[in-house]
Amino acid sequence: xxxxxxxxxAAQRPLHRRLRALASRATIARVDDAPQLQQVQVTxxxxxxxxxxxxxxxxxxxxxPPAGSTCLLVSxxxxxxxxxxxxxxxxxxxRDLEPGESQVYNAAGDHIWLKANGEIAVKASLKVxxxxxxxxxxxxxxxxxxxxxxxxxxxxLGTIQEMRERYNTHGHTNVQNGGGTSGPTNQAMT
Numbered sequence: 339x340x341x342x343x344x345x346x347x348a349a350q351r352p353l354h355r356r357l358r359a360l361a362s363r364a365t366i367a368r369v370d371d372a373p374q375l376q377q378v379q380v381t382x383x384x385x386x387x388x389x390x391x392x393x394x395x396x397x398x399x400x401x402x403p404p405a406g407s408t409c410l411l412v413s414x415x416x417x418x419x420x421x422x423x424x425x426x427x428x429x430x431x432x433r434d435l436e437p438g439e440s441q442v443y444n445a446a447g448d449h450i451w452l453k454a455n456g457e458i459a460v461k462a463s464l465k466v467x468x469x470x471x472x473x474x475x476x477x478x479x480x481x482x483x484x485x486x487x488x489x490x491x492x493x494x495l496g497t498i499q500e501m502r503e504r505y506n507t508h509g510h511t512n513v514q515n516g517g518g519t520s521g522p523t524n525q526a527m528t
Contacts, residue, residue, distance in 0.1 A: 359417070
């Protein structure tokens with residue numbers, strides 16, 4: 339091999355190393371969600387471990403992927419001294435969604451599923467909390483379980499408490515002793 343060819347190959351080695359290091363599959367070992375930009379510790383090929391790597395996320399969505407999640411490590415200019423992580427795929431990811439469907443989920447299986455047919459399915463292991471001064475429903479509301487209220491339940495004719503009070507204090511006209519039929523109530527239950 340000529341001296342010139344050896345010199346060219348020697349000059350190209352750092353460039354080849356940087357090109358190979360541009361993007362790598364990595365495994366998330368730890369997540370620090372406290373900083374303004376989330377930071378992760380990742381393991382790359384052959385046990386290489388990098389800490390304090392910024393993880394980019396989509397605007398409007400924030401997540402802490404569990405340890406063992408797969409991600410893409412991008413080395414800016416091929417240098418491992420300045421990397422970012424994109425993604426965070428985990429085995430708990432829902433599968434078999436239809437084209438056009440989307441799902442926000444956690445590792446426990448809770449999810450908000452925007453289905454292709456226009457339905458939105460919400461599954462929560464414990465409860466769903468809506469913190470809003472007003473929740474408006476334009477269609478019917480169906481409950482398979484009890485409905486509890488910490489305050490008055492009201493329709494256009496009044497509250498349930500007002501209806502109870504009218505019922506508890508109502509009387510009948512033409513009341514007769516024995517098994518006869520009394521007249522109508524003197525207060526309507528409206």
